[in-house]
Amino acid sequence: MPVSDEILLEVNDLVKHFPIRGGVFSRTVGNIRAVDGISFFVRKGETLGLVGESGCGKTTAGKVVLRLEEPTSGEVIFEGKNIVELGREGMRNLRREMQIIFQDPYSSLNPRMTVGNIIGEALEIHGLARGKAKEKRVKELLETVGLTAHHMRRYPHEFSGGQRQRIGVARALAVDPKLIICDEPVSALDVSIQAQVINLMEDLQNEFNLTYLFIAHDLSVVKHISDRVAVMYLGKIVELAEKAELYRNPIHPYTQALLSAIPVPNPTYERERILLKGDVPSPANPPPGCRFHTRCPYVMDICKEEDPEYKDWGDEHFASCHLEKGAPKKEVIATEE
Amino acid sequence: MNEEQIGTGTRRDIESPWALAWRRFRKNRLALFGGILLSLFILVAIFAPYLAPYEPNRTNVLVRQQGPSEDYLLGTDDLGRCILSRTMFGARISLSVGVVAVSISMFIGLLAGSISGYSGGIIDTIIMRIADVFLSFPFLILAITASAVLGPSIFNIMIIIGVLSWPGPARILRAEFLKLKNVDFVQAASALGAKHLRIIMLHMLPNAIPPLLVSATLGVASAILLEAGLSFLGLGVPPPDPSWGNMLNRARQLHFLSNMPWMWVPPGIAIFLAVLSINFLGDGLRDALDPRQE
Numbered sequence: 001m002p003v004s005d006e007i008l009l010e011v012n013d014l015v016k017h018f019p020i021r022g023g024v025f026s027r028t029v030g031n032i033r034a035v036d037g038i039s040f041f042v043r044k045g046e047t048l049g050l051v052g053e054s055g056c057g058k059t060t061a062g063k064v065v066l067r068l069e070e071p072t073s074g075e076v077i078f079e080g081k082n083i084v085e086l087g088r089e090g091m092r093n094l095r096r097e098m099q100i101i102f103q104d105p106y107s108s109l110n111p112r113m114t115v116g117n118i119i120g121e122a123l124e125i126h127g128l129a130r131g132k133a134k135e136k137r138v139k140e141l142l143e144t145v146g147l148t149a150h151h152m153r154r155y156p157h158e159f160s161g162g163q164r165q166r167i168g169v170a171r172a173l174a175v176d177p178k179l180i181i182c183d184e185p186v187s188a189l190d191v192s193i194q195a196q197v198i199n200l201m202e203d204l205q206n207e208f209n210l211t212y213l214f215i216a217h218d219l220s221v222v223k224h225i226s227d228r229v230a231v232m233y234l235g236k237i238v239e240l241a242e243k244a245e246l247y248r249n250p251i252h253p254y255t256q257a258l259l260s261a262i263p264v265p266n267p268t269y270e271r272e273r274i275l276l277k278g279d280v281p282s283p284a285n286p287p288p289g290c291r292f293h294t295r296c297p298y299v300m301d302i303c304k305e306e307d308p309e310y311k312d313w314g315d316e317h318f319a320s321c322h323l324e325k326g327a328p329k330k331e332v333i334a335t336e337e
Numbered sequence: 338m339n340e341e342q343i344g345t346g347t348r349r350d351i352e353s354p355w356a357l358a359w360r361r362f363r364k365n366r367l368a369l370f371g372g373i374l375l376s377l378f379i380l381v382a383i384f385a386p387y388l389a390p391y392e393p394n395r396t397n398v399l400v401r402q403q404g405p406s407e408d409y410l411l412g413t414d415d416l417g418r419c420i421l422s423r424t425m426f427g428a429r430i431s432l433s434v435g436v437v438a439v440s441i442s443m444f445i446g447l448l449a450g451s452i453s454g455y456s457g458g459i460i461d462t463i464i465m466r467i468a469d470v471f472l473s474f475p476f477l478i479l480a481i482t483a484s485a486v487l488g489p490s491i492f493n494i495m496i497i498i499g500v501l502s503w504p505g506p507a508r509i510l511r512a513e514f515l516k517l518k519n520v521d522f523v524q525a526a527s528a529l530g531a532k533h534l535r536i537i538m539l540h541m542l543p544n545a546i547p548p549l550l551v552s553a554t555l556g557v558a559s560a561i562l563l564e565a566g567l568s569f570l571g572l573g574v575p576p577p578d579p580s581w582g583n584m585l586n587r588a589r590q591l592h593f594l595s596n597m598p599w600m601w602v603p604p605g606i607a608i609f610l611a612v613l614s615i616n617f618l619g620d621g622l623r624d625a626l627d628p629r630q631e
Contacts, residue, residue: 068524095530108521112354112543121539122529155353171525 014074036235049226105164116152251326368621441499446506454514
């Protein structure tokens, strides 16, 4: 697919804290640091995978980029404009450029609207098409995502999970967006359906020159669709690199551990598994220094005090780790099937 | 390409969520019975002028205090008025008090609940504290005081019951809105750039209506009981217009109670059956509209 050099989306030091309220007068007694200063950029036409465990803040990051949640601080620059500063009208116009596909196909469609109205809503909101023209466009979109025109008069409860997800994709496509944030779009689907939806999304990307920010907790899904991959841990990006580079040469021990957890479709293949101890610490009270030091197999004294710098290790391979040469190389993944 | 094919999409086999609810409702015998009984009450109320054998307010001292007979199927009261006619016309007043009062409380509750639930924050707190104030007064005593101050009339009764019972529906709607605000399809609508009004009217309200509908149905039943209670105390519908409540009030004397059961049994049974049928209907609606059942 044609990835240009042009940067479509740039996120600088984005922070989202959710206040924890308590006490008699709902005073703020602390913060959940869901997203704690992340920076990345996405080039036009590429797919940036964003992976991490549950609760690491990846979904919040996606929502803040769309301003479905207001950021606490930081910049989101879309086509050169800082959208954090946009007013309500400006933001409404920008909604045509960036869209979202949700994880759960059951809660993402209004059960009391027909599929035609769900997909056509965007056209109505932005005054893109009405009446017959709207109907025609909805039919077109349904066919684009692999459904048929007569589905438009049906209600969501009559469809299967995979079909519902296709409807969600059609809704996002209705406004002809440039960027689509895919919030774990296949995690809730059966494995057999996952591949179909992923392939559909790839086809659509080529056809409409879409840019994806693809959020997932599964490195094998991300590996298939992404050009570059960012790994999040506890509200921060710990590593970001071109896909092959990241899978071949993980610098951060956390990335290495994630990679070692990818299932290998070969029962005789022997490899070293890296098993992390303990749980992810609470984002309300992240550990000082490097956030990963409580679980890192290579922890040093400096890790407990100083937050490692997030820097370029060469060839746009970004990572934040105190280890001089990164995590020791290990045969953790099956290179290519 | 599709995982599975579903019907060909002729209009007949498309099932809207309301059609689905109706299909489930039909299976519920008790609810269906409630619905039919209530429909009968409503029909009688509407066509009372044609169905009733006598003018409900016409007195006739010659036939006063008569038991059921061929001329007066349910007998007459102490002023010689036909009990059957009065019970039929009473249905008009009792049912309309129920419906209008609930409409008022639903309207206020809808407005307050949706604003409260959607906006959250300080507005939510203010509205909910006002609701708490309304709930903290003993309902009957407040209603009695209000009706004593405003004077008893059908219209006042509707307003008093309606205005005093808005916190119920408001709380239900607020809870639904709080839940819906974070549901993905609402987020999707705002990601598409939908305005607040559109989100509320198209995405949140239609999905919040079912529990409200159930509470409205049950509200009609309790409004009818309240009207009866207030009228019984002489603070509701003023005589001579008949309501089930003031017919009971009329029969309050020991002499009538012990010797003339036809004076108080018909309105009593009417109240009982109306409330029962509405409650059956409400329960049936609750089961039919519950999205968790499939």
